[in-house]
Amino acid sequence: MAIERETIVTVCCSDIAGQVRGKGFPARELESRRRFGVGWTPTNIMINCLGRIPATPFGAEGDLMLVPIPDGDITLDYGDGSPVERMVLGDILTMAGERWDCCLRGFLKSALDQLEAETGLRVLASFEHEFWIDGGEERPGDSYAASSLRGLEPFIGDFIGALRANGLSPDTFLPEYGPRQYEITVDPALALQAADEAVKLREIGRSVARRHGHHLSFSPVVTRGIVGNGVHIHFSLIDAAGKPVAYAADGPGKLSPVGASFAAGILKHAKALCAIAAPSAISYERLKPHSWSAYYANLADRDREALLRICPYPEVEGVDVAKRFNLEFRAADATASPYLQLAMLVHAGLAGIREKLPAPYLSSGDPGTLTQEQRDERGIGDLPRTLAEALDALQADRAAMGWLGPVLANAYLIHKRGELDMTAGIDMDELCRIYARAY
Numbered sequence: 001m002a003i004e005r006e007t008i009v010t011v012c013c014s015d016i017a018g019q020v021r022g023k024g025f026p027a028r029e030l031e032s033r034r035r036f037g038v039g040w041t042p043t044n045i046m047i048n049c050l051g052r053i054p055a056t057p058f059g060a061e062g063d064l065m066l067v068p069i070p071d072g073d074i075t076l077d078y079g080d081g082s083p084v085e086r087m088v089l090g091d092i093l094t095m096a097g098e099r100w101d102c103c104l105r106g107f108l109k110s111a112l113d114q115l116e117a118e119t120g121l122r123v124l125a126s127f128e129h130e131f132w133i134d135g136g137e138e139r140p141g142d143s144y145a146a147s148s149l150r151g152l153e154p155f156i157g158d159f160i161g162a163l164r165a166n167g168l169s170p171d172t173f174l175p176e177y178g179p180r181q182y183e184i185t186v187d188p189a190l191a192l193q194a195a196d197e198a199v200k201l202r203e204i205g206r207s208v209a210r211r212h213g214h215h216l217s218f219s220p221v222v223t224r225g226i227v228g229n230g231v232h233i234h235f236s237l238i239d240a241a242g243k244p245v246a247y248a249a250d251g252p253g254k255l256s257p258v259g260a261s262f263a264a265g266i267l268k269h270a271k272a273l274c275a276i277a278a279p280s281a282i283s284y285e286r287l288k289p290h291s292w293s294a295y296y297a298n299l300a301d302r303d304r305e306a307l308l309r310i311c312p313y314p315e316v317e318g319v320d321v322a323k324r325f326n327l328e329f330r331a332a333d334a335t336a337s338p339y340l341q342l343a344m345l346v347h348a349g350l351a352g353i354r355e356k357l358p359a360p361y362l363s364s365g366d367p368g369t370l371t372q373e374q375r376d377e378r379g380i381g382d383l384p385r386t387l388a389e390a391l392d393a394l395q396a397d398r399a400a401m402g403w404l405g406p407v408l409a410n411a412y413l414i415h416k417r418g419e420l421d422m423t424a425g426i427d428m429d430e431l432c433r434i435y436a437r438a439y
């Protein structure tokens with residue numbers, strides 16, 4: 001009997017390392033697998049980005065289920081007779097079918113449920129992705145240049161087409177400031193969907209790049225000293241009826257009281273959030289002054305170096321400003337899981353609402369030109385300057401540790417400190433090269 005090539009579906013999750021891991025099975029069994037998924041192991045969450053498990057609180061014990069979610073499918077059919085690539089995102093459940101403490105998607109769902117239960121609010125979000133690709137032509141002065149797109153059209157066109165074929169709504173694709181650096185955005189969506197889409201987009205980008213013989217990297221710093229790849233997380237708040245509520249024409253920075261408290265919660269926990277949003281040793285090579293990322297814990301209107309940026313909107317007649325009004329968290333990068341990043345922002349924002357925190361100081365200009373005393377007066381904090389510092393700040397932030405819960409908090413700190421120990425002797429240039437391949 002002739003062999004008939006079969007399609008494999010991989011059910012997968014985005015984990016602490018920000019990697020997408022899973023297990024495959026024949027596509028013909030997808031419908032039955034939608035119920036119980038595939039077996040999964042607690043210690044898998046401890047596999048770091050280098051593929052190692054320096055330490056694990058779970059040992060070799062325990063069993064879980066990785067179960068496909070509705071609308072989690074990614075299908076990449078290149079229409080050239082090559083095998084169709086299929087993946088489906090999953091939730092990690094206990095054998096009793098409940099959310100596992102370290103299921104990051106489940107963690108985001110629960111953060112959003114808490115926000116909605118306590119405040120009636122939901123989050124709209126969108127992830128901006130920057131990346132480097134080894135295609136196209138590099139020439140001096142090509143920052144933001146139209147010519148940087150030349151030669152990459154087949155890749156770009158297929159990337160956009162693959163996103164659309166998988167239900168995402170591509171928004172922009174642009175050459176960025178750095179050599180061979182690009183950015184892609186999709187339309188905002190409800191937070192859980194936005195995080196699902198962020199995971200999908202990166203996997204789709206990697207697959208399409210490979211088909212075109214390119215290597216693409218979302219790593220925060222591909223070449224040291226050159227502007228990094230950020231993940232800017234845009235968010236806004238809507239009420240049960242879908243009405244935007246973060247905007248108030250007369251508020252500070254046009255933030256409503258609830259929007260201001262949400263922002264203040266994020267700034268209050270900024271250090272701990274960095275441990276989650278910028279979670280690798282090289283992340284802090286990107287978070288440098290004057291690199292359009294973030295260097296201080298500040299809120300500013302339309303400033304690309306603020307941790308929280310109030311984004312622009314056209315101030316012309318007929319534009320519904322409240323609808324377009326959104327904030328952007330700029331310290332994040334792609335070495336983290338989008339679920340975990342967004343969940344922690346939501347928890348911090350919710351804490352700010354709960355505590356009715358007042359509007360943060362609206363900074364203008366470079367906080368680096370102020371003295372430490374002036375920054376303190378204005379409530380402009382420092383961000384951690386290394387991952388080790390960020391992890392200590394997370395551990396010292398009782399509220400943030402509480403949001404993670406004991407199991408995830410412990411696993412996270414062990415995972416990340418183990419990664420730091422493993423990479424401690426490697427010089428930064430080499431580390432950037434390693435991470436560029438890992439991400």
Ligand code: GLU
Pocket residue numbers: 130227228229230231286291292293304330
């Ligand atoms: N590449 C910058 C970063 O690392 C962002 C540039 C921009 O504002 O788009 O975040």
Ligand code: MG
Pocket residue numbers: 130176183
């Ligand atoms: Mg950009």
